[in-house]
Amino acid sequence: MGDLRADWRLRLRRGDAHGPVCGAGVLVDQRTALTCAHVVRHPDAVMWLEFAENGALEPVAARVMPGGWLPEGEHGEDVAVLRLDSPRPRARPAPLDPVLRAGTEVYATGYAEGFDDGMSLWGRIGGASGERVQLDAVTKAEVVRAGFSGAAVCTRPLEDRPVRVVGLVVSRRGDLGEVLPENNRLAFSYLIPVDLIARLSPLIRELSGPDAWDHAFEERLERWFGDPDEDPVKITVVPPGSGKDRSLRHLLHRADVVHRGGDSRPHLADHALGRISFPVGEYLAYWDWLLGTARRPAGPAPAPARPVTLVVDGLDEEPRPGPLLELLLRLRELGFRLLLVLRHEGGTGWNAARDDLLRPALFGHADVLLGRLEQAEFGNAIRRDVVDSASLDSVTETADLRRAELRRIAAAPDPQRQLPMLRALLRTLRGDLDRQGGR
Structure with missing residues (x-):
């Protein structure tokens, strides 16, 4: 399932750290964030980005990066790509997904007036509205409102598929033009899909591709x-x-x-x-x-x-x-x-690093873990009151078997074959220690 809190969900203030909350944003790598151009207002504006769901991450100023100003135009864009003044590598970036399917259940967290700590609204992906995509809310009260612009539109987390960000909230529309969605007869939210942003921004195209991360x-x-x-x-x-x-x-x-x-x-x-x-x-x-x-x-x-x-x-x-x-x-x-x-x-340097550093280190580490396994096995035997003159030879049976395996690896004639065997033994030893309570 997805985490309740996300580092990549951003709350935006305009001007400085004490400016008014003006919208939301999405961290897409340690130096880059997305929001709506109408939230930023001007391409030379300074925005203040807060990690609303992770207080351990310091807020940071950000500005529109070169080529990152994509104000509303004929293709439905309303995007600003921001460059952080200093990177935030400790923050996990948003998992961007350019694939968008009608009917997918999604949600967005924004910062409407009176809800500076955030509020989440749910809906489903509706049809296309030009280059934008309609969000169908269950009730009119769940249509987005001021403070949601730039918020990540996320899929529902499932056991076999984590949360994905498929777009940014960009606008809403009511048939009567009322400010509150519920005062209209019909009201809808709209998003800009990641696919469109990727077509407009080479950086976002790179970050949303299947090989963007490992x-x-x-x-x-x-x-x-x-x-x-x-x-x-x-x-x-x-x-x-x-x-x-x-x-x-x-x-x-x-x-x-x-x-x-x-x-x-x-x-x-x-x-x-x-x-x-x-x-x-x-x-x-x-x-x-x-x-x-x-x-x-x-x-x-x-x-x-x-x-x-x-x-x-x-x-x-x-x-x-x-x-x-x-x-x-x-x-x-x-x-x-x-x-x-x-x-x-x-x-x-690969051969020397393997022969002089890696292989000796793995042999030495295996020996250390074996010593701990012996102690753990012996200690558990004492606690179970099974140690006597007849059982002394068997209380460290697992460690004895592993040590014999280590001797066989050391005797292998091909040093290159030793490495996978050593790694396999170390994995086994860590599992043995977990079972014996030695870690």
Whole structure:
């Protein structure tokens, strides 16, 4: 089912953060929003965008982007494409859908007078009215009113199909011309379909296409960022300009440290070490060690309070990947989790990253999870009071089986075959730990 609240639903104020509420809008990526041109009024106006359903997201000013002023004309357009003054990557963008079918049940949330916190009205997709599309309300009281212009027209969430945004509320009409819909004999709402907006705006055409996002990749990355038991090193290929690339950009805020291929290694070392608390006088020693200009300091290494995630965006865009990979190996010794992004299949640095970083990290992580599984199994056996001299050999039976599997993987003659086997074992170990209560 769909979430009750949506980051992409926007409440608009005109002029500044304290201006009057004047309509609604839709966030379509971290820097772009849609609303109606008549809400903005002028192409040089400053609008204030509020994330009405997520108070954790800061409001932001926005202006019409170049080519984004599409005032009402012969084709039924009444659209303004806004560029946010600063991006909001933590906000989930609207799922745009250019496919619109008559009879589909839809709803819109707007900000009518007296309802600054929002009110939702329901209806069904009716027939075409020129380039606009009619919304048939169940009752006249559910026809849109002032404050709904620019609101997302959304499909009803279903188990097998989440909410989709199929258009923007643009206007209403009553046969008697009365302000309140219920004072007319007939009253209808109208929307501008996403399909029309996409024909008018190349950016919206790109964002509403079937390959605009890679949601399966997003789910995997969300899981990786959120679960420290996921693989400590992850390598992925993200072609530039792809839906996968757009999804990655929206999730980079989850990383503690981001390093772009070709950027300064000293800057990376400084930024990474800033995530760790050092005893007085040890910082520079570790900085020199990370850059390969000194030996590793004696004694136990300081560890971050929680696992630190580092994204290397464009490993294959690094002019000399060798020194960078050596630095990353040392960061792994300090407990950093690494996401290595290559921009091209088989790009520079792939083989070394796989052999020197990925495979050793997966073997080491499997060993850590096995140790936790053994402890969990043994602890559960004690709690069940089944540990005695006759059962000592069997209380960690699952962990023993998994450890034997790890030895078989380590003995495999082809290193490339080890990787899928290791990943499968790690998935199994995480499931074992869930069942044993070890996570």
